Amino acid sequence: MTSHITSKKWFPKERIDKKAHADHDQNLIRLGIYRRSFAAQSKLWIDVAILDRLFYKNNNQHRHFHRFRRTAEARRLLKRFKRLALDHMMNDLYACFWNGNDSHSHQQQRSWLSIPCRELCEFTMQKLISAVVILDKLQVVLVEIYREYTTLFRLQHFMSMAMVHMGICARLGTLAHKWAAELDDCYTVLQQWHLAFPVASKRANRYECLPDTMTRQRQIASKWSENRVSFKKPVHFESYLTHGASETAAKPSTPSLPPSDSPMNFFSMAEKDNDDLGEVLKSIEPAMN
Incomplete structure (x- = not known):
């Protein structure tokens, strides 16, 4: 999605x-x-810095584990989100109401003097859409990381690292959800308002942002999450340790075997107990022997 941005903003x-x-x-x-x-x-950026530090400190030891690869995936999404520079983008748009002079916009002492062009508003809305899509994907990955380290914590392996990752994922998930809602509201305000602004270019390759463009793009991006475990079985960050972990600990450790006349579905068993496939295979070997 690209727009033609002229020098006349x-x-x-x-x-x-x-x-x-x-x-x-x-x-x-x-x-x-x-x-x-x-x-x-x-x-949010403090938690991102802590997540980066954890990644660098534990990369050599844990880089081959799938839970750590999901942490790397979250870092990639956060880097893409940071490169959008939403704060600078909003400053540029806001300054256009004071002839591009940002000093007057900060003082809030004078009435607005000018208006931005429609192309600049469309460019801003495109960035808002990109930011919301990235945050939606980030929330899915954070749920998966939270589940992986909850399993690690239950097994009493690397408990301090697991607790830090769980806390960061919980906070980042909450902040990402809140920020995505604000971006969606900002898009709604700007989409309705930008129709009153003049067009700076007569070229026909402009990208028009409609009222349902944000919703359609989020629906298209949601297909990325349909085959992921956390989309099919979401986890509530705040109550999982209180209820989910205690219920799992109360269950007997003997695994339930499938009927002898049906094939064994290891993947469904892994999703049921929130364990990875290797742990499920290891746990059922004594019962099969």
Whole structure:
């Protein structure tokens, strides 16, 4: 999804479409709230830095385990999300209401003087869509990492590392869900408002962001999660240790064997007990002998 961004990013205030039904002052206030919110996500980036540190410290010892590869997958998604630079993008858009001068936009002492072009708003909305899709994928991966380290914690292996990963995944999952909701709301405000702004280019290759574009892109990206375990059997971060782990510990350790006339489904057994395939095979060998 690409738009043609011209050098002319803003126009005089008088160029706004008078027929558009929009509360421009209220929309600008909401845009400023989103701008400050996107720039104040320090908690998320602190957890990301801790996750990076854990990865570097344990890479040599744990890099061959599938749980650690999922941690690497989460780091890749976080790097892609960080490269979008949402805070700088919102600052550039917000400054266009003051003739591109960001100093006046920070002072909040003068009425807005200009308006951004429609292409810049469409470019911003494309980035918002990309950010939400990445956060949706990140939440799925975080659930899988949480489940893997819950299994590791239950087995009493590397318990300190497991607890740190579980805490980081829980916080990152909550923050990612909250940020995705804010990005979706920001897209809704900007999509309805940008129709009142003038077009800077007459070229026909512009990408129009419709009211349902965000929803359609999220639905397309959701197919990526359909074959993953965490999509079929989600885990509640806060209650899994309290309820799920205690129920699992109360179960007898003897595995239940499938009927003799049916093939053994190792993958369903692994998903049922939240263990990996190797652990399931190892646990049923004594019973089969």
